[in-house]
Amino acid sequence: MKRYSILIFCVILFSTVNAQLKIGVARKSITPETPVWLSGYASRTQPSTEVLHDLWAKALVIEENVKSRIIIVTTDILGLSHDISEEVAQRVIKAHGIDRSQLLLNSSHTHSGPVIWPALSVIFEFNQADQQAAMKYNQKLTDAIVEAVDMAFAEMAPGQLSYCRGTAGFSVNRRESTEKGVVIGVNTGGPVDHTVPVLKATDMNGNPKAILFGYTCHNTTSRSYLINGDYSGFAQIEIEKMYPGAIAMYIAGCGADQNPNPRGTVELAAEHGKTLADAVRKALNGELRPVRPPIRTSYTVTDLQFPPIDPGIYRKEMTDPDIYIQRRARLIMEAYNKGWDMSVYKYPVQAVRFNNDFTILGMTGEVVIDYSIAAKKKYPGENMFVAGYCTEVQCYIPSKRILDEGGYEPESSMIYYGFPGPFAGNVEDRVMGAVTLVMKRTRVKH
Numbered sequence: 001m002k003r004y005s006i007l008i009f010c011v012i013l014f015s016t017v018n019a020q021l022k023i024g025v026a027r028k029s030i031t032p033e034t035p036v037w038l039s040g041y042a043s044r045t046q047p048s049t050e051v052l053h054d055l056w057a058k059a060l061v062i063e064e065n066v067k068s069r070i071i072i073v074t075t076d077i078l079g080l081s082h083d084i085s086e087e088v089a090q091r092v093i094k095a096h097g098i099d100r101s102q103l104l105l106n107s108s109h110t111h112s113g114p115v116i117w118p119a120l121s122v123i124f125e126f127n128q129a130d131q132q133a134a135m136k137y138n139q140k141l142t143d144a145i146v147e148a149v150d151m152a153f154a155e156m157a158p159g160q161l162s163y164c165r166g167t168a169g170f171s172v173n174r175r176e177s178t179e180k181g182v183v184i185g186v187n188t189g190g191p192v193d194h195t196v197p198v199l200k201a202t203d204m205n206g207n208p209k210a211i212l213f214g215y216t217c218h219n220t221t222s223r224s225y226l227i228n229g230d231y232s233g234f235a236q237i238e239i240e241k242m243y244p245g246a247i248a249m250y251i252a253g254c255g256a257d258q259n260p261n262p263r264g265t266v267e268l269a270a271e272h273g274k275t276l277a278d279a280v281r282k283a284l285n286g287e288l289r290p291v292r293p294p295i296r297t298s299y300t301v302t303d304l305q306f307p308p309i310d311p312g313i314y315r316k317e318m319t320d321p322d323i324y325i326q327r328r329a330r331l332i333m334e335a336y337n338k339g340w341d342m343s344v345y346k347y348p349v350q351a352v353r354f355n356n357d358f359t360i361l362g363m364t365g366e367v368v369i370d371y372s373i374a375a376k377k378k379y380p381g382e383n384m385f386v387a388g389y390c391t392e393v394q395c396y397i398p399s400k401r402i403l404d405e406g407g408y409e410p411e412s413s414m415i416y417y418g419f420p421g422p423f424a425g426n427v428e429d430r431v432m433g434a435v436t437l438v439m440k441r442t443r444v445k446h
């Protein structure tokens with residue numbers, strides 16, 4: 001009899017905890033009209049030729065009560081601009097009464113999606129009409145994200161969350177040491193993370209509504225003129241075929257120094273997508289752990305410093321034979337002459353914590369894997385996924401190690417992003433300080 005009562009008590013406790021959640025999910029197409037200039041590679045010489053598959057903005061709303069919610073948005077694009085992210089946040093805050101920490105925006109970083117102006121504008125020779133077309137797409141994207149969030153709210157219903165984890169082995173560290181320094185290549189001995197975290201959201205009958213999964217790897221398998229989501233686009237399509245009625249959402253990890261291997265064709269992107277989808281299915285067929293409230297969120301902004309601007313250097317670079325160095329110098333001098341402060345980048349960091357069951361650390365920009373490793377090591381009991389490409393994508397975020405080693409991520413990428421980099425030597429301390437703060441603010445005491 002006693003054992004029977006304990007069992008009933010556990011069942012009631014478990015259902016009460018889980019019944020508190022309401023879940024809504026929706027998606028809206030963000031496929032651009034073709035032809036459109038695609039973003040990510042400086043080597044492209046023409047706009048897109050056709051659409052291979054649709055790109056999506058997808059929104060997942062998880063609500064504990066009206067004050068405790070999280071909205072997770074994923075987008076099949078290179079990265080959101082600062083202005084898009086700000087406008088989306090303001091509109092969603094106004095419409096749904098949340099604070100900024102309750103909205104997590106992520107981009108898949110596909111290199112086969114449209115230009116998101118003005119990111120990487122240094123690699124394009126855009127005339128005014130091209131710029132206007134890009135701004136028009138920015139507005140379409142902004143509206144689509146807000147609409148997806150509204151739709152997800154509208155279809156919210158009681159549901160449950162659970163977590164599992166798989167692995168996929170196609171990412172490789174790309175920072176290869178050579179006599180000429182570190183280049184983008186294949187470094188089989190470098191740090192990688194093959195984990196595939198999976199968060200499943202179901203209705204009260206156990207039917208999957210949303211499958212949120214992640215991976216820590218650049219979305220750079222193919223380099224074609226076909227609009228597509230690269231491996232993560234293919235993976236989402238595969239998962240939606242496996243679980244009819246569910247929306248699959250890809251959240252990018254800190255894969256700034258990780259590449260798919262092998263790479264080069266759309267066929268390989270499809271193959272990696274299938275591998276990732278299979279890893280998700282295998283994990284879902286294994287042991288799932290409940291993910292319970294309370295939901296705690298925190299968002300902070302920290303200053304990352306660049307060296308002070310020396311106008312003499314950039315004036316000289318305005319006549320540099322390298323067109324990209326020239327264009328960056330023009331951008332920086334324009335800002336300098338307007339009196340803008342270019343020495344600080346305001347860097348957002350966010351934590352989303354579900355009890356002690358699952359945590360998403362949301363890092364802004366192109367974040368190298370060292371941060372993911374460091375955060376997981378610092379918070380070993382959190383069951384943590386460290387997402388990169390959150391909020392906005394303005395540049396790479398190197399660790400101290402990578403800053404010291406040099407190469408594309410800490411140094412030359414800054415030219416294409418139009419920043420006066422590399423960052424100052426304390427970049428990692430500043431970022432990890434912000435991580436410590438958001439983790440402290442979201443701590444769940446038992």
Ligand SMILES: [Zn+2]
Nearest residue numbers: 109218256366
């Ligand atoms: Zn990148």
